[in-house]
Amino acid sequence: MITLASDFGTPYPAAMRGVVLRETDARVVDVAHDFPRQDVRAAAFWLRETLPEFPPAVHCAVVDPGVGTDRAALVVRAGDHALVGPDNGLLLPAARALAGDGGPDVFEWTVDDPASSTFHGRDVFAPAACAVHEAGVDRLADLARAAPTESFVDLRFPASEVRADGSVGEVLVVDGFGNVVTNVPGDVLDGRSTLSVNGASVPVAPSYAHRGEGDALVTVGSHGNVEFAVNRGRGDEAFGLAVGDRVELEF
Numbered sequence: 001m002i003t004l005a006s007d008f009g010t011p012y013p014a015a016m017r018g019v020v021l022r023e024t025d026a027r028v029v030d031v032a033h034d035f036p037r038q039d040v041r042a043a044a045f046w047l048r049e050t051l052p053e054f055p056p057a058v059h060c061a062v063v064d065p066g067v068g069t070d071r072a073a074l075v076v077r078a079g080d081h082a083l084v085g086p087d088n089g090l091l092l093p094a095a096r097a098l099a100g101d102g103g104p105d106v107f108e109w110t111v112d113d114p115a116s117s118t119f120h121g122r123d124v125f126a127p128a129a130c131a132v133h134e135a136g137v138d139r140l141a142d143l144a145r146a147a148p149t150e151s152f153v154d155l156r157f158p159a160s161e162v163r164a165d166g167s168v169g170e171v172l173v174v175d176g177f178g179n180v181v182t183n184v185p186g187d188v189l190d191g192r193s194t195l196s197v198n199g200a201s202v203p204v205a206p207s208y209a210h211r212g213e214g215d216a217l218v219t220v221g222s223h224g225n226v227e228f229a230v231n232r233g234r235g236d237e238a239f240g241l242a243v244g245d246r247v248e249l250e251f
Contacts (some may be wrong), residue, residue, distance in 0.1 A: 001026060001027045001028075001029060001055065001056075001057035001058070001131055002020050002024065002026040002027070002028055002029070002056070002057065002058045002059075002060060003028075003030070003031050003051070003054065003057055003058070003060065004016055004017060004020075004028065004029070004030050004031065004033070004060050004061075004126075005030075005031035005032050005033070005035065005043070005047060005059070005060070005061040005062070006032075006033045006035065006061065006062040006063060006121060007033070007034070007035040007036065007037045007038065007039070007062075007063045008033050008062070009033060009034060009045060009054025012033075012094050012103065012119065012121065012122070013030065013033045013121075015119070015121075015122045015126075016060070016062075016121050016122050016125075016126040017030075018058060019122060019126040019127060019130065019205055020060075020126055021129040021131055023127065023134075024119075024130050024133050024134060024224075026058070026130075026133050029054075029057075031047070031050055031051070031059075031061075032046065032050075032210055035063055036173075036208050036243075037124070038063065038065040038072075039243070040062065040063050040065070040088050040089055040155065041089075041155065041157070041172070042172070042173045042243065043061070043063040043090055044089060044090050044091075044092070044094065044155050045093065045157065045172055045173050045181075046173070047061055047090070047091070047094040048093040048094045048096075048097050048168050049094065049095075049222075049223050050083070051083075051094045051097070052094075052097050052098055053100060054081075055059070056079075056080035056081055056137065056212065057225070058081070058082045058083075058084065058129045058132050058133045058137065058166050059081060059082070059084065059094070059129075060084045060085065060125050060126060060128075060129035060251040061083065061085040061090055061094075062085055062086065062090075062121040062123075062125050063065045063086075063088075063090055064085075064090075064120060064121070065088070066088060067086070067113040067117070067118055067119075067120050067142050068117035068118055068120075071087050071088060072086075072087035072109075072149075072152070073085075073086060073087065073108070073109040073111050073120070073124055073125065073128065073136060074086070074087045074091060074106060074107065074108060074109060074149075074152060074173065075076070075106075075107045075140060075146055076092070076099035076104045076105070076106050076133055076139075077099075077101060077104060077105040077106070077107070077110050077130060077137060077140050078094075078095040078096070078097075078099035078104040078105075079098050079099050079102070081098045081137065082132050082135060082137045082140060083094075083095050083098075084109070084125050084128045084129045084132060085125055086120070086125075087108070087152050087153055088153050088155075089153040089154065090155070092104070092152075092153075092154050092155050092156075093155060093156070093157065097200045101188070104149070105140075105141075105148065106149055106150070106152050107141070107147060107148055108144035108146075108147050108149040108152075109128050109145050109147060110145040110146075110147065111124050111147060111195075114184060115191075128145075130151065131143065131145065132201045133191065157172060157183055158170055158183055159183065160182070160183045160184045160185065161187060162184070164250050164251075165250060165251055166196075166224065166248065166249050166250040167184045167188050167193075167226075167248075167249045168247070168248050168249075169182045169183045169184035169217045169226070169233070169246075169247050170182065170183050170244065170245065170246060170247065171242065171244060171245045171247060172225070172239050172242055172243070173243060174235075174236045174241075174242065177204075177229075177234070177235075178220065178229075178230070178233070178234025178235050178236045178238060178248070179227050179228070179229045179235050179236075180227060180228040180229070180235045180236050180241050181221055181223060181225055181227050182225055182226045182227065182228070182247055184225060184226040184247070184249060185224065185225060185226070186220030186221070186224050186225055186226055188249065188251075189204050189218065189219075189220055189224065189226060192204050192251065195218060195249055195250060195251055196248075196249065196250035197218060197228060197239065197247065197248075197249060198239070198247060198248050199248075202216055202217065202218050203215075203216075203217055203218070204217070204218050204219065205217040205218070205219050206219065206220075207219060208229055208231045208232075209231060209232075211231045212231060213231055213232045213233075214230065214231065214232065214233050215230065215231055216229070216230050216235070216238045216239070217229055217230070217231065226249070227238070228241065228247075
């Protein structure tokens with residue numbers, strides 16, 4: 001299996017899919033192509049949440065504001081998986097989740113002059129994913145184009161501050177429903193029925209439908225973090241929050 005993920009929308013992913021189908025007999029699975037445009041951190045978050053659900057595969061992910069510059073191309077071995085994409089931190093959170101205790105092995109991929117300086121998804125990363133798929137993840141180190149490296153962008157999500165009387169964190173992503181995902185660990189809500197969010201008292205609920213339609217709530221999302229939401233509405237609008245905003249919780 002080769003998975004594809006990007007912020008490309010349409011029709012660009014079709015060209016990547018065409019490369020894979022032309023060069024391999026791999027099953028092609030599209031993870032998403034509507035990641036927030038040029039938002040490496042948001043895409044890295046969703047890859048970390050999504051890719052561990054897959055069986056062993058080669059994952060080609062491209063959110064690449066630095067396309068056409070001297071940023072490197074990477075292939076990362078993570079357990080039975082491999083990830084292919086630009087060296088901008090995009091791959092590392094998912095790679096750590098897939099690799100487990102052993103940690104990922106990072107390789108810089110040697111790139112020939114691509115046909116385009118603006119579409120490395122087609123010209124660099126899809127062919128690299130094909131090469132890794134054909135060789136096998138366990139033989140990645142044998143590929144002439146793959147050179148082990150310890151010099152790469154290692155994106156890590158910021159940690160929240162948790163105190164006895166509250167927590168200070170940050171909005172990591174806002175999903176398509178408007179749910180506001182923070183970096184505050186969900187266990188801070190254990191045993192609580194309400195808390196203050198940036199000065200406003202909000203009920204804690206186990207799921208969206210435990211509140212009335214249009215009512216705001218705080219809950220623990222499937223990612224395990226504190227999430228601000230509105231039942232059948234948009235939490236980002238109700239709470240006035242966007243990606244990168246500071247959030248203060250008072251217990």
